[in-house]
Amino acid sequence: MSGTGFDYECSSLSPEGRIFQIEYAEKAVETSSTIVGVRCKDGIVLGTEKIVVNKMMVPGTDKRIYSVHPSAGCVVNGLVPDGKSLMFRAREEATQYEKMFGIRIPGNNLAERLGMRAQLNTVYASQRPYGSTLIMATHDHIKGMGLFMVEPSGSCFEYYGCASGRGKQLARNEIEKKNFREVSVNEALPLIAKILLKSQEEMKEKKQEIELSIMSEETGYKHKILDRAFVDHLAAKAAEEIENEQMDMA
Amino acid sequence: MSFDKLMKVFAPDGRIYQMEYAFKAIQSFGQTSVAVRGTDAVVVCTQKKVPDRLIVADSITNIFHINDNIGAVIVGNMNDAKSLVTWLRHQAAQYKFKNGYFIPVPVLAQKLSHYLQKFSQQAYMRPLCVNTTLVGVDEEFGPQVYRVDPSGQSVGFRAVATGSKEQEAMTQLEKHWKKNEGNWDTKGTVETAIQVLQTVISSDFKANEIEIGISTAAHPQFRKMTEAEIEQFLNDLADKQ
Numbered sequence: 001m002s003g004t005g006f007d008y009e010c011s012s013l014s015p016e017g018r019i020f021q022i023e024y025a026e027k028a029v030e031t032s033s034t035i036v037g038v039r040c041k042d043g044i045v046l047g048t049e050k051i052v053v054n055k056m057m058v059p060g061t062d063k064r065i066y067s068v069h070p071s072a073g074c075v076v077n078g079l080v081p082d083g084k085s086l087m088f089r090a091r092e093e094a095t096q097y098e099k100m101f102g103i104r105i106p107g108n109n110l111a112e113r114l115g116m117r118a119q120l121n122t123v124y125a126s127q128r129p130y131g132s133t134l135i136m137a138t139h140d141h142i143k144g145m146g147l148f149m150v151e152p153s154g155s156c157f158e159y160y161g162c163a164s165g166r167g168k169q170l171a172r173n174e175i176e177k178k179n180f181r182e183v184s185v186n187e188a189l190p191l192i193a194k195i196l197l198k199s200q201e202e203m204k205e206k207k208q209e210i211e212l213s214i215m216s217e218e219t220g221y222k223h224k225i226l227d228r229a230f231v232d233h234l235a236a237k238a239a240e241e242i243e244n245e246q247m248d249m250a
Numbered sequence: 251m252s253f254d255k256l257m258k259v260f261a262p263d264g265r266i267y268q269m270e271y272a273f274k275a276i277q278s279f280g281q282t283s284v285a286v287r288g289t290d291a292v293v294v295c296t297q298k299k300v301p302d303r304l305i306v307a308d309s310i311t312n313i314f315h316i317n318d319n320i321g322a323v324i325v326g327n328m329n330d331a332k333s334l335v336t337w338l339r340h341q342a343a344q345y346k347f348k349n350g351y352f353i354p355v356p357v358l359a360q361k362l363s364h365y366l367q368k369f370s371q372q373a374y375m376r377p378l379c380v381n382t383t384l385v386g387v388d389e390e391f392g393p394q395v396y397r398v399d400p401s402g403q404s405v406g407f408r409a410v411a412t413g414s415k416e417q418e419a420m421t422q423l424e425k426h427w428k429k430n431e432g433n434w435d436t437k438g439t440v441e442t443a444i445q446v447l448q449t450v451i452s453s454d455f456k457a458n459e460i461e462i463g464i465s466t467a468a469h470p471q472f473r474k475m476t477e478a479e480i481e482q483f484l485n486d487l488a489d490k491q
Contacts, residue, residue, distance in 0.1 A: 017275025154329030158309035
């Protein structure tokens with residue numbers, strides 16, 4: 001896929017009508033950490049896996065999961081600073097909406113605004129697209145739970161389950177196979193931990209870390225980022241299960 | 251790579267290649283829409299394709315409300331479409347605030363036309379790859395259908411199709427038009443739109459694979475039809491054939 005001259009700026013379309021800068025941004029996301037969002041019976045689970053780049057780093061400080069407001073949280077991959085920038089924008093949008101209208105911003109409004117913000121970066125020659133995908137879990141009193149994914153092109157749809165990054169295909173297959181809508185959040189957590197660990201198979205020699213967050217009936221639909229100890233425990237159990245499965249197969 | 255294809259400048263043969271690529275981009279999305287103007291109703295009709303089982307079907311749509319009385323069906327890059335819809339809604343709201351009455355469809359189409367033309371003349375922005383059809387029943391002018399393309403050209407139509415199968419659909423619409431000079435009542439307008447779309451996509455629709463937006467003189471509020479209503483129309487059409 002070579003743009004040969006049509007790929008320097010967002011403001012050039014190729015002869016077939018493609019915008020290569022957006023496709024390159026999506027490439028950057030494709031080769032980065034896996035992020036997943038799954039809508040369960042009574043809540044939503046967000047998760048990500050990452051490689052620990054430096055042994056000297058304090059574990060748990062390379063955060064990928066953030067809260068946007070008490071009942072909305074998001075996880076980012078790709079170029080994490082880009083993702084964080086979009087996340088900060090989401091916080092601003094939510095605050096401004098609440099100031100103006102007096103109620104918390106509904107999930108689909110917030111997601112749409114983020115989608116449009118990302119699209120804004122795909123129109124001008126002076127900007128490049130955001131190099132990250134953002135999966136957001138929201139809850140409001142109008143529509144209830146909502147799971148949204150915002151991509152570098154500005155696409156924003158509501159999902160029952162979504163994934164992005166290097167383990168995207170694997171994660172999506174697993175999510176489709178298992179009907180998560182019948183499973184509760186507590187039952188889903190170990191399964192999702194397993195999916196995340198499986199998606200970094202090729203990077204086995206490096207140290208991995210996963211992050212998880214939930215927003216469920218149990219938490220009063222507040223976005224709760226699970227603490228390090230619990231998550232590491234889940235990851236260890238999942239790793240054990242994967243090893244046993246592999247030994248059974250071998 | 252010649253600069254005249256890279257930037258929005260005139261090529262030696264007088265064409266602006268970047269604008270033509272924008273038109274091509276719309277075709278590559280594989281959507282088609284049909285809009286028909288009857289004697290007392292306007293109907294827009296488009297295929298609803300949900301690309302993925304995991305996506306919530308309600309979050310995918312090509313038909314948008316702009317105002318109480320104006321709707322839009324947009325084909326092409328849906329991210330550009332959403333941005334455009336926000337702009338249109340803002341313009342319509344501002345007009346109502348300043349002038350005290352709802353913006354007529356031709357006026358909104360004209361504004362959109364000026365806005366999109368800017369994109370075709372400035373170097374630092376790319377054209378928005380969308381074809382917009384604005385529809386509404388106007389208090390002064392009656393039912394209106396306006397198509398605005400990426401270059402900013404805005405034209406009023408009696409019936410129009412946009413998207414990847416637009417040539418075929420336009421031919422079909424002309425055939426239907428010839429039958430009764432376009433004097434369709436509300437039911438006739440809906441049926442014409444559905445029939446043309448079915449012919450060009452060559453498949454019979456189920457009620458959840460098609461989206462229909464309608465505005466009539468009796469009920470000028472633009473609204474999307476429910477699945478039950480669409481089912482009713484599809485059944486009536488099937489009975490006729």
